[in-house]
Amino acid sequence: MAVQAQVKSLGNIRRQFEPWNDPAERPLIEVAGVTKRFGTFTAVDDLSLGIYRREFFALLGPSGCGKSTLLRMLxxxxxPTSGDLRLEGQSLVGVPPHKRPVNMMFQSYAxxxxxxxxxNVAFGLKQDGxxxxxxxxxxxxxxKLVKLTPFAKRKPQQLSGGQQQRVALARSLAKRPKVLLLDEPLGALDKKLREETQFELMDLQFELGLTFVIVTHDQEEAMVMADRIALMREGRIAQVATPAVIYEAPVSRYVADFIGxxxxxxxxxxxxxxxxxxxxGPGGAIEVETPLxxxxxxxxxxxxxPEKMRIGRDRPAGAVNAFEGEIYDIAYLGDVTLYVVKLRTGELMRATVINAARGIEAPLTWDEAVWLSFAPDAGVVLVD
Structure with a gap:
């Protein structure tokens, strides 16, 4: 396991907001040793977690890791099969959904x-009398909040997918819950609309001052929106950290490999x-700065x-960590070009280069001999 570096969050940085680093702050939501079993299958395994008031918190992980089960328990x-769930210090165990000060927005919008x-927006309010x-x-x-006032009289089938998503959001917020739970809320949207909606959700959460807990398997979605991310694996937490820390200072191979x-x-x-x-290491000595x-x-x-790797035809002068190889594959992605390089020892390494100019005179090409290098402070040492 790596020791987390002191990385300043580069994620949701519109505010100075780090209650998890304040010993005087108590989490709004406390998940205390919670286990959930379905027969012989353990979906959530002795999980403990704190989520703070006004936090935009993401539960991230692959299918079957337990994130949606945890959200459904909230x-x-x-x-829970065992353990406790608390909101503002009060146990939620045994409290029916309609008596909890939380609301949930489903992927299907319902x-x-x-x-x-x-x-649709008024339905829950009428039910409450x-x-x-x-x-x-x-x-x-x-x-007005979700910018749908002109569409008040329309039926859902007369709206686009993005508009339907905002109707579902408005209905979820109408009862003014203390916590809004979002289960893959952007999964049905196309890529461009999903990106636009991510920022809309961030702005809305900040404006309302509510606590949002979102479940997603999309790492980019979590990185863009969340103050903190809990990456899950087989019912447990692999790492909880800000987007910058979880990306720049992963604590295990699993985290490093899952994120980016x-x-x-x-x-x-x-x-x-x-x-x-x-x-x-393969191809020679490696030097890495680390507290381990x-x-x-x-x-x-x-x-x-990959973005911290340097690639070129000549061995960089004075480079501590340099490896010789051959370009095995190339992917042009518009903003960057990804090079897959096969080292002389057989390992495949990736390096990305920003396409700052519209064209270059002598671009690197397939089967060309190249050198890869990285600075000692660019590598993270992992022992787990």
Whole structure:
């Protein structure tokens, strides 16, 4: 396991907001040793977690890791097999969904097709017995908030997917819950609309000052929107951190490999000096800055992000970590070009180059001999 570096969050940075680093702050939501079993299958395994007031929190992970089960337990649709769920210090175990100050927005939106937009938004308020005049005011407020006032009389099938998503959001917010739970809310949208909606959700959450908990398997979605991310694996938490920390200082191979693209080199520790480890890796010696004090002979993985790799035809002068190879594949992605390089020892390494100019005179091409290099502070040492 790596020691987390002190990385300033580059994620949702519109505000100074780090209550998890304040010992005086208590989480709004406390998940305390929660386990959920379905027969012999353990979906959530002795999981503990704190989510703070006004936080935009993401549960991220592959299918079957337990993130949706955890969200459903917070909503009250499932009960824990053991452990406790608390909101503002009060246990939620045994409290039915309609009596919890939380609301949930589903991936399918679950809109009533026979009702207009305004009636969909008003449905929960009517169920709670709110006065008609108050309902009308609240619905108008919600539709204005999600920019759907001109569409109040339309039916859901007369709206685009993005507009339907905003109707579902308005309905979820109409009851003014303390916590809004979002289960893959953008999954049905196309890529461009999904990106636009991510920023709309961030702005809305910030404006309302609510706590949002979102479940997603899309790492980019979590990185864009969340104050913190909990990456899950087989019912447990692999790492909880800000987007910048979880990307730049992963605590395990699983985290490093799940978040973004990464190169991981297997190496053996040779010595430590002046805050650096010297390791024997494929193609030669590797030096990495790290707080870990590993003993000679210890096995470790060195994780380097492709954008931190340098690629060129000549060996860079003075480079500590340099590897010779041959271009195995090339992917032009518009903003960057991805090079897959096969080292002389057989490993495949990735390097990305920003396409800052519209064209270059002598671009690197397939089967060309190249050198890869990275700075000692660009690698992260992983022992798990």
């Amino acid at each position: 909503a009250g649709f499932e009960e 809109l009533f097709p026979h009702m207009s937009v305004e009636k 709110m006065a008609k005049s108050e309902i009308a005011d609240r619905v108008a407020e919600m539709l 693209n990464v190169n991981i080199l297997d190496a053996t520790v040779e010595s430590r000096s002046d805050g650096r480890l010297r390791l024997a 004090a590993l003993k000679p002979g210890a096995k470790a993985g060195i994780a380097i992000r």
